[in-house]
Amino acid sequence: MAELPPLRKVIARHGLSASKALGQNFLFDEQLLDRIAAVPGDLAGKQVLEVGPGPGGLTRALLRAGARVTAIEMDRRCLPALAELEDAFPGQLRVIEGDALKLDHAELMGGEPFAVLSNLPYNVGTALFVRWLAGAKGSENAWPPLWTSLTLMFQQEVAQRIVAQPGGSAYGRLAVLTQWRSRAKLAMKVHRSAFTPPPKVMSAIVHVEPAEMPEGVDARLLERLTEAAFGQRRKMLRQSLKGMPGAVAALEAIGIDPQRRAETVTVGEFVTLARALTAEG
Structure with a gap:
């Protein structure tokens, strides 16, 4: 296992700071990151898609877990720090510069099954999630999808909407679109103080796995x-x-x-x- 300098030192050395415009909030707690990476189970040798890795906090945890990671990052400032991780974990990390909303994820992953783990940028998190729930573009009725699980960081309010049950104000379209052919659970809550800079709201990790699709439904x-x-x-x-x-x-x-x-x-x-x-x- 590669010996890496503390993430704070990497960020300082590259002069990085979280971009509000890109919805970035960095996580430095290695133990917390390892816990997040462990939510979907054993990742050794498995393909993982990560969106918005930033300087690579969660990426490190995924690589330590033995995953083969494809990371999509549109912030060029973070690419040198991610390149260092590519060197430290030869053959385990591939970094794609681009906008995750504009890329074909199934094609990017070679048409092979993959897990998704991301500390999603707040400004695109829900849009990406709904896209994954819809399955492959043009074949929404083909199920299960290529992704085997989604382990995603959201604002706590959004996370609660995903797992909500009927009768409350949190229950709505997002809950139905998630739960009609998937199983969703709130895996853990993450205090705002864990981030740099601290967001104004609490966060939570949601874990979603495909379930059997009801027959006869478009x-x-x-x-x-x-x-x-x-x-x-x-x-x-x-x-x-x-x-x-x-x-x-x-x-x-x-x-x-x-x-x-x-x-x-x-x-x-x-x-x-x-x-x-x-x-x-």
């Missing part, structure tokens, strides 16, 4: 359905879904009261509704 239709239902979450379903042809009639046909609001509808009920609309289409 993924794109479910996305449109939840967007309509939660886009006007204070309104009754008969109002929020009236723009979707056949939706209100389908509610009554499957026994869901159209006077209910979206936040009371379970993931299973949304799936049943989407299946009914898929069959009609």
Whole structure:
């Protein structure tokens, strides 16, 4: 195992500082980083995709765990520090300069299964997560995806929305899109003081694994359905879904009261509704 200088020294030597514009917050606690890397289980020899490694704090932990890491970084200032990690762990790290939102991740990983572990930049975290949940572009109904798990750092509020259950204010579209064909859990909370600079909010690690996909449901239709239902979450379903042809009639046909609001509808009920609309289409 390579002997590496403390991350703080690396950052100081390269004159790095967290960019607010890029949503960066650096983690220095090696023990915490090792705990995050351990969440998905044994990574020895496995492919891992990391988005936004920054100076390489989590990257170090992944490499120590024996992972083969592909890291996407758009901040050129961090590339020299990451290059040092490439030298310290020969053959284990590949750094791609670019925007993760514009890259084909499956193609980047050679079409082979991979785990995703990232301290995601706050400004693109949710967009990337929803993209991974959707599966491969153009083949949303092909499931399971190439990723075997997602272990991601979010603002705690976003993390709670991902694992939320019906009936509360946190429950919404993100929960349904996650839980209808995946298993999600809150793996750990991370205090704001662990970061440099400390963000204004608490953070949390969410771990997501693909589950069996319900039969007879079109993924794109479910996305449109939840967007309509939660886009006007204070309104009754008969109002929020009236723009979707056949939706209100389908509610009554499957026994869901159209006077209910979206936040009371379970993931299973949304799936049943989407299946009914898929069959009609």
